[in-house]
Amino acid sequence: MSPLTPASPDLRPYIDELERFADGQMTPEEQDAFELRLEQDEALTDAHAAYEQLTADLRWAAGHDTLRLRLQSLDERMDQRGTALARAHSLAQRRQRRWATWSILGAVVLVLAAGAAWYFSRPNTARPARSWEAYYQPDPGPAVTTGLLHSRPLLSEALDQYQAGHYPAALHSLGRVSPANVGADTLLYLRGLILLREGQGNAAQLYFRRVGETDSTGELVRRARYHLGMAYWQAQELAPALATLRAVAADSLNPYRASARRAVAAGVLEPR
Amino acid sequence: MSAPLAETLTQLRIGNQKALIDFYQRSRHLFARWAQRKHQLAAPQAHGLLQDTLLDFYDQVADGRITKMPGDLRAYLYGMAQLRLAAHVPAHQPLPAAEAGRRQRLLAQFSQLGADCQQVLTYFYFRGYNFDKMGGKMGFPNATVARRQKSACLRKLYELLK
Numbered sequence: 138m139s140p141l142t143p144a145s146p147d148l149r150p151y152i153d154e155l156e157r158f159a160d161g162q163m164t165p166e167e168q169d170a171f172e173l174r175l176e177q178d179e180a181l182t183d184a185h186a187a188y189e190q191l192t193a194d195l196r197w198a199a200g201h202d203t204l205r206l207r208l209q210s211l212d213e214r215m216d217q218r219g220t221a222l223a224r225a226h227s228l229a230q231r232r233q234r235r236w237a238t239w240s241i242l243g244a245v246v247l248v249l250a251a252g253a254a255w256y257f258s259r260p261n262t263a264r265p266a267r268s269w270e271a272y273y274q275p276d277p278g279p280a281v282t283t284g285l286l287h288s289r290p291l292l293s294e295a296l297d298q299y300q301a302g303h304y305p306a307a308l309h310s311l312g313r314v315s316p317a318n319v320g321a322d323t324l325l326y327l328r329g330l331i332l333l334r335e336g337q338g339n340a341a342q343l344y345f346r347r348v349g350e351t352d353s354t355g356e357l358v359r360r361a362r363y364h365l366g367m368a369y370w371q372a373q374e375l376a377p378a379l380a381t382l383r384a385v386a387a388d389s390l391n392p393y394r395a396s397a398r399r400a401v402a403a404g405v406l407e408p409r
Numbered sequence: 410m411s412a413p414l415a416e417t418l419t420q421l422r423i424g425n426q427k428a429l430i431d432f433y434q435r436s437r438h439l440f441a442r443w444a445q446r447k448h449q450l451a452a453p454q455a456h457g458l459l460q461d462t463l464l465d466f467y468d469q470v471a472d473g474r475i476t477k478m479p480g481d482l483r484a485y486l487y488g489m490a491q492l493r494l495a496a497h498v499p500a501h502q503p504l505p506a507a508e509a510g511r512r513q514r515l516l517a518q519f520s521q522l523g524a525d526c527q528q529v530l531t532y533f534y535f536r537g538y539n540f541d542k543m544g545g546k547m548g549f550p551n552a553t554v555a556r557r558q559k560s561a562c563l564r565k566l567y568e569l570l571k
Contacts, residue, residue: 153560207430
């Protein structure tokens with residue numbers, strides 16, 4: 138049955154004619170003559186049938202192979218597309234994860250920075266100093282000059298010792314100074330200063346209060362009032378300390394006005 | 410398939426395989442899921458099975474075993490795939506059919522030809538190109554060269570078959 142089995146006719150003697158006839162390459166006369174031969178020549182008829190079978194099979198094979206190749210090619214393209222999509226998806230996910238990580242890190246850094254900024258820029262809530270020494274403006278007393286040393290050697294010695302911080306010695310030296318040479322108020326004032334620096338606020342108050350008993354308008358009285366206020370404060374007598382310092386703060390002529398105002402404004406002397 | 414079924418069959422017979430290509434593109438994923446669920450087939454094997462099934466279907470149309478387009482092409486093709494699996498037909502092998510041996514032998518020899526010869530014979534016998542068009546496609550100087558080339562390739566194939 139099959140033209141390509143061993144029993145099939147050999148096409149080779151006829152293949153040129155068969156091909157020209159099948160492909161329409163013959164002239165009308167040649168075609169008429171070939172068709173007449175086909176009716177009369179049995180071998181040619183068999184060869185023609187075998188040729189037709191061959192070309193039909195070839196048509197099928199070419200179609201089958203074409204479809205196979207097209208399907209394979211499409212399959213590869215779809216696989217590649219799927220792989221590319223999966224890769225793009227994975228890349229997008231990785232980028233998203235990286236972005237999230239950086240965002241979290243950024244947020245943490247931001248929070249830390251904000252915390253640090255708040256910590257370092259927060260208003261200072263430390264309470265104002267409550268110690269009298271934090272507000273005290275000491276009076277070093279008159280400078281010890283050569284003139285003073287010659288005219289009032291004992292006072293000069295007392296002042297020198299006071300300014301050097303040797304308060305008991307300064308008190309002792311001051312005790313030897315005659316009020317007639319220096320002035321009673323000056324001695325009282327200096328004694329009060331030395332006692333105050335020595336930490337004897339109660340004793341210092343007595344001397345400061347007595348300054349200006351005869352003349353209460355002089356500058357020394359104004360100075361003494363300030364140190365009296367500080368002596369009250371040192372002795373923890375806050376009410377008289379506040380009243381005295383308020384009076385100093387209100388006195389525009391007092392050289393310690395600014396210091397007194399600062400102490401009053403701090404409010405540390407206010408009753409709690 | 411949007412074209413009428415009868416027209417699809419005619420198109421397949423004259424070599425227009427677009428309908429089957431479209432079907433594969435559209436159904437590959439769904440078919441693989443079906444094959445995985447029903448037959449525990451991995452995706453690459455399922456894709457191969459669908460390709461073989463479509464080739465079988467094409468052969469049936471080409472050699473006239475199918476004369477009427479199935480009403481539900483999808484169900485018909487899935488049924489064919491199931492038959493292939495049940496019959497344990499190896500991959501890339503056609504279903505047993507009349508004259509398959511002769512045609513398979515020709516197909517095997519066809520694939521032994523050079524790429525140019527395969528292309529020339531495909532253009533002429535499958536695509537139905539005339540010698541002018543084939544010459545243009547293949548880059549031959551004229552139709553006569555195309556005709557001689559086709560004749561030479563046909564003889565080469567015939568020699569391989571003998």
